[in-house]
Amino acid sequence: MAAQYDNTDEFRGASFTSATFAAATFRDCDMRRIKIVDSLLVDVNMSGDVRNFLVNDVDVTPFVEAELDRRHPERTQLRAMRTADDFRAMWDTIERLWSGTVARAERLPEAARHERVDDEWSFVETLRHLVFATDAWASRTILDEPMPFHRLGLTHTGYPPTDAAALGIDLDARPSYAAVTEARAGRMALVRGIVDGLTDTELARRCTRAPAPGYPEEPRSVGDCLRVVMEEECEHRRYMVRDLAILEAR
Incomplete structure (x- = not known):
């Protein structure tokens, strides 16, 4: 070995x-x-x-x-965001892109949506991670909720499992696609609500909580936190487009 x-x-x-x-x-x-x-x-x-x-x-x-x-x-488009209108337009783009990507995934068998390609996260695991990212960077930081974490969220690889358990996250869970998409839909709606009411002044507001225990305690604005959420959405969708092509070819 x-x-x-x-x-x-x-x-x-x-x-x-x-x-x-x-x-x-x-x-x-x-x-x-x-x-x-x-x-x-x-x-x-x-x-x-x-x-x-x-x-x-x-x-x-x-x-x-x-x-x-x-x-x-x-x-x-992501790098060019400056104003509240830019952030709203970016979220429009993210919703549109993910809608197409989800449609592709749903044409595959359920098992394929749980399948890893080259030991990277599966489609379901990726959605679980985006649930966690939204909980950390939107609910906890922007909305100032102390413990917003969904049980089915998935932390990034380097986050200590004991800390994830303390947040109520079940890293060993093997949820159905339907259960994950339900949680994911709620998180996307939450971000939609934030960006719909966003103003340029609100973008600059300082958030008082770190995204989760263990994250550095440093100044973060609403705009900074939303940018992280949207970067996560774009980058993980990019990985999924790559892996879905392989799953479809099989």
Whole structure:
């Protein structure tokens, strides 16, 4: 069995020479300032927050960002948000895009909606995570509710399971698609209510709660929190479009 290293800083500052990482998986890892020299990088698949990424001394980040914007023009709209009207228009776009994506998923068998592709979150798990993201960044921060978390929400990978349990979240739950979509519909309606009543003044209002216990205590405006919700919506839909294509091909 291949070795597994979880929650370790054992390799900080390490040097690897003539080592093989063939077929290795790095998930939720801090890989800043890594230098790879004279190595074989063939059939490599990488995703994450990519900046200043040099390949053979060429920064490929602008090429990657431009191609993602071409494939998903909502990313450009997201970055351009400034006013309350911009946020409302962005949520209109998100609702429209997810409506089409959900329709695609619902043409698949129920089992496929629970199926992981390359060990990434399934469609159902992704919806569960967006429930949590809305609870954290809209209900708790913007609406100032201390414990708004739905039992079927799904925290991000690095969030401690004991902390999730303290929020009333059941990470081991295996809910039906119908149960998850019911929770998801309520959260989308909640954001719709927020953006419908949004003003430019409200965008600047400071929120007093962190999104969940363990998050940094730092100033966050309503606009900042809504932007996180919408970024989560756009990025996770992008992943789902990718994985649905594979599930449909099967």
